[in-house]
Amino acid sequence: MNKWLLALVREAFRITKxxxxxxxxxxxxxxxxxxxYASFWLRFDGRxxxxxxxxxxxxxxxxxxxxxIFLHFSGMYSFSWRFFGPMDMARFFAGVTSSTIVLAIILxxxxxxxxxxxxxxxxxxxxxxxxxxxxxGLRLSKRVVREYLxxxxxxxxxxxxxxxxxxxxxxxxxxxxxxKNEKSQYAPVGFIDDDPAKRGLSxxxxxxxxxxxxxxxxxxxxxxxxxxxxxxxxxxxxIRELVNLVRAEAPSKKISxxxxxxxxxxxxxxxxxxKEVSVxxxxxxxxxxxxxxxxxxxxKGKRVLITGAxxxxxxxxxxxxxxxxxxxxxxxDIDETELFYLMNRLQSGQAKIRAVVADIRDAxxxxxxxxxxxxxxxxxSAAYKHVPILEDFPEEAIKTNVLGTKILAELAIKxxxxxxxxxxxxxxxxxxxxxxxxxxxxxxxxxxxxRRNSTRFISVRFGNVLGSRGSVIPLFEDQIKRGGPVTVxxxxxKRYFMAISEAVILVLQAAAAGEGxxxxxxxxxxxxxxxxxxxxxxxxxxxxxxxxxxxxxxGIRSGEKxxxxxxxxxxGSESTGHPKIFRVRSSRDRLFNDEIKKMDxxxxxxxxxxxxMSGNCAYKEEIIGMIKEIVPTYRP
Numbered sequence: 001m002n003k004w005l006l007a008l009v010r011e012a013f014r015i016t017k018x019x020x021x022x023x024x025x026x027x028x029x030x031x032x033x034x035x036x037y038a039s040f041w042l043r044f045d046g047r048x049x050x051x052x053x054x055x056x057x058x059x060x061x062x063x064x065x066x067x068x069i070f071l072h073f074s075g076m077y078s079f080s081w082r083f084f085g086p087m088d089m090a091r092f093f094a095g096v097t098s099s100t101i102v103l104a105i106i107l108x109x110x111x112x113x114x115x116x117x118x119x120x121x122x123x124x125x126x127x128x129x130x131x132x133x134x135x136x137g138l139r140l141s142k143r144v145v146r147e148y149l150x151x152x153x154x155x156x157x158x159x160x161x162x163x164x165x166x167x168x169x170x171x172x173x174x175x176x177x178x179x180k181n182e183k184s185q186y187a188p189v190g191f192i193d194d195d196p197a198k199r200g201l202s203x204x205x206x207x208x209x210x211x212x213x214x215x216x217x218x219x220x221x222x223x224x225x226x227x228x229x230x231x232x233x234x235x236x237x238x239i240r241e242l243v244n245l246v247r248a249e250a251p252s253k254k255i256s257x258x259x260x261x262x263x264x265x266x267x268x269x270x271x272x273x274x275k276e277v278s279v280x281x282x283x284x285x286x287x288x289x290x291x292x293x294x295x296x297x298x299x300k301g302k303r304v305l306i307t308g309a310x311x312x313x314x315x316x317x318x319x320x321x322x323x324x325x326x327x328x329x330x331x332x333d334i335d336e337t338e339l340f341y342l343m344n345r346l347q348s349g350q351a352k353i354r355a356v357v358a359d360i361r362d363a364x365x366x367x368x369x370x371x372x373x374x375x376x377x378x379x380x381s382a383a384y385k386h387v388p389i390l391e392d393f394p395e396e397a398i399k400t401n402v403l404g405t406k407i408l409a410e411l412a413i414k415x416x417x418x419x420x421x422x423x424x425x426x427x428x429x430x431x432x433x434x435x436x437x438x439x440x441x442x443x444x445x446x447x448x449x450x451r452r453n454s455t456r457f458i459s460v461r462f463g464n465v466l467g468s469r470g471s472v473i474p475l476f477e478d479q480i481k482r483g484g485p486v487t488v489x490x491x492x493x494k495r496y497f498m499a500i501s502e503a504v505i506l507v508l509q510a511a512a513a514g515e516g517x518x519x520x521x522x523x524x525x526x527x528x529x530x531x532x533x534x535x536x537x538x539x540x541x542x543x544x545x546x547x548x549x550x551x552x553x554x555g556i557r558s559g560e561k562x563x564x565x566x567x568x569x570x571x572g573s574e575s576t577g578h579p580k581i582f583r584v585r586s587s588r589d590r591l592f593n594d595e596i597k598k599m600d601x602x603x604x605x606x607x608x609x610x611x612x613m614s615g616n617c618a619y620k621e622e623i624i625g626m627i628k629e630i631v632p633t634y635r636p
Contacts, residue, residue, distance in 0.1 A: 021078070070102070089140075092139060161223050161224045162225070164192070171191060171193075227256070229255065243255055283533075295505075303330075304379065305369075305373060305377070313500060316500045342355070356369055380421065387427070394438075402614075413455050427439065440633075446459060462522040510578075513577075607630065
């Protein structure tokens with residue numbers, strides 16, 4: 001019935017532009033005439049004196065002329081009937097009020113005339129009120145009827161009843177678009193907002209039902225299919241709290257969220273921005289404050305080379321660097337498919353972006369690339385990173401993570417690069433794996449090379465990034481899609497996590513501030529138990545851990561630690577002025593220059609021996625033995 005009635009109303013209100021003007025002109029004429037007659041009728045209790053009845057056509061002509069002129073100049077015949085809103089109402093009010101003031105002045109000026117003398121002043125006031133009500137009501141009618149039918153008929157049209165958490169600007173925009181957009185799958189049932197002053201208010205016709213403490217009773221008292229968190233500024237901790245409040249009352253209820261950092265001021269937020277709550281929302285929405293001017297000064301107008309650009313971190317680095325307007329950007333990777341996708345994302349039609357398919361272990365090709373590109377900044381993120389696999393192939397870890405880094409570093413020196421930024425890992429700290437120890441060797445190599453030339457070598461360590469290719473989160477997602485089980489190595493296994501965007505912007509901040517020879521470590525927050533992460537991801541998928549999707553403990557893999565560390569046994573840290581970036585303080589920093597030079601010479605010699613061993617496919621034990629000599633804290 002509602003659907004049929006809505007269709008009928010649509011047909012009734014479907015008026016073309018010129019027809020709409022004619023319709024409102026005729027309707028206003030009728031309503032103004034009725035308003036004036038009704039004003040006299042009310043003034044004289046239904047018995048209008050004969051002298052006023054005789055003069056009524058003259059009064060009506062004057063009232064029509066003045067009011068229609070003011071309505072025209074107020075834009076009341078060139079507006080959208082469907083979207084008649086507050087600004088239109090303000091113009092309408094101004095037009096009617098102005099016309100009434102002018103009429104009052106005319107009538108008062110001509111009180112002594114034969115025809116207008118004795119005009120009742122109260123009629124002007126009653127007519128003003130009736131005109132506002134009748135003409136304003138007509139203009140609001142289409143929007144009111146449509147929104148009422150949208151609201152009353154949404155359940156029959158198969159929409160999802162949505163409870164919106166956050167009655168601020170974003171929530172208000174969402175509610176209005178749900179009501180206005182005929183194709184919307186959502187229908188707003190009510191708001192939740194922690195501002196007690198908003199309790200019971202109607203916003204866009206939708207009532208604020210309570211604060212977050214009332215979520216349980218609101219869910220029980222209303223037919224709600226989905227909960228929408230419409231607080232773009234919310235941090236991960238607040239989102240976790242809201243998700244837990246909803247789950248406590250309705251474990252299977254779908255929860256969605258608006259991504260952070262939306263262009264609310266420009267009105268860019270829309271229903272298309274709604275997405276289901278993900279593990280990234282629960283763990284990685286912390287806002288990072290950085291010195292944008294320093295990063296821009298570091299990158300803008302420079303020639304930049306990014307290795308490993310097709311990877312998760314490399315691609316985000318490429319996107320971030322590109323946003324700071326380098327003179328040109330070379331994105332290098334061995335994987336041409338990922339480079340293809342990256343170039344599409346970076347608008348590859350622009351001449352200042354160049355994709356390079358190459359292996360960083362190929363010294364001759366790297367030489368040609370540096371000679372042609374003359375990079376001023378090298379950001380090195382290419383690496384082998386999978387711990388268990390590299391345990392069986394230490395020679396490959398050394399060829400890529402050590403030899404590849406050495407080739408790039410030497411070329412950076414030869415071709416006068418200003419800075420070389422090495423992306424390292426928390427697995428390089430007190431390493432137990434080939435992968436971690438190879439990255440530590442690369443750190444020490446660059447630290448030694450920094451003291452011998454003008455190129456500034458900087459390393460930045462951080463842990464796991466959310467959603468990176470081959471990481472635990474995509475693995476768990478795949479296992480959950482297949483119905484489980486979800487495999488966790490150990491019930492006490494912990495890891496640090498941060499969003500890729502957060503890690504990348506902090507890398508650029510550290511690189512901009514680095515003077516050369518430093519190793520920076522990023523504050524990763526609190527470590528997360530992997531089993532808790534698995535349970536959260538299962539719940540986000542609409543299942544219950546163990547009941548629907550089992551969790552199986554497979555045992556710690558070769559080279560893995562139960563938890564990662566932020567500093568090595570022989571290291572300390574000091575502040576950099578940024579709350580999330582720390583400078584690693586090495587025991588070497590206390591030595592004299594002659595002692596440091598001697599140690600560096602010995603280190604470089606051993607690194608060369610290690611590279612030769614990996615190229616000759618030496619036995620695994622020999623390679624690991626040499627790594628131990630270079631990295632004394634390495635404990636396989």
